[in-house]
Amino acid sequence: MEGRPYDRCMSIANLITISRGLAIIPLIILLANGHRWAAWWLFGFASLTDLIDGYVARARDEVTRLGQALDPLVDKALYVSLLCTLYAIGDVPLWALIAFFVPQATLALGALVLRLGRNAVQQARIPGKAAAALAFISIAFLLVEWPGGREILYAAIALTYIATTDYVISGLKLMRDR
Numbered sequence: 496m497e498g499r500p501y502d503r504c505m506s507i508a509n510l511i512t513i514s515r516g517l518a519i520i521p522l523i524i525l526l527a528n529g530h531r532w533a534a535w536w537l538f539g540f541a542s543l544t545d546l547i548d549g550y551v552a553r554a555r556d557e558v559t560r561l562g563q564a565l566d567p568l569v570d571k572a573l574y575v576s577l578l579c580t581l582y583a584i585g586d587v588p589l590w591a592l593i594a595f596f597v598p599q600a601t602l603a604l605g606a607l608v609l610r611l612g613r614n615a616v617q618q619a620r621i622p623g624k625a626a627a628a629l630a631f632i633s634i635a636f637l638l639v640e641w642p643g644g645r646e647i648l649y650a651a652i653a654l655t656y657i658a659t660t661d662y663v664i665s666g667l668k669l670m671r672d673r
Contacts, residue, residue: 506559507555508557508559511551515545515569516572516573518538519572522577522580523580527580532639539635545566560610567606567623586637587645591652595652595655622654622657623661626654629651629654630651630655
């Protein structure tokens, strides 16, 4: 965290992150009821808030540990929820859902261990950002049944495993150094 850590947990940026989390239920309902384009637009808006919350936190010098932990957890919940729904409607195979979920659960557990064990929050890393971007693209394609959505998802899954390995190595160093 650069600059002075913001003292209040409920910053504007954290409220933006929470709004992204609140979009999950309407997204699932829209998709499950066949309103794919409405789900696509809401997913796009929710994903845009992921860019906005970090910018707002840094611009207002309101970076919080809560925000650093909450942001990736909400992203994981959003992506896993949508992929579960896409599986339920037959657009994603079960193996792909499981393959996507395993590293997400590993990352969430690792973040919890770091937070509780060392009072540390791991910073976002480039492989994780790249994996998230590819997952976003794949889900956007899958929502509206554009060609290539599954193939992009498979690439996102592979990159997620690379990112998870990177985060685990970095997290182990953090545990050792603190």
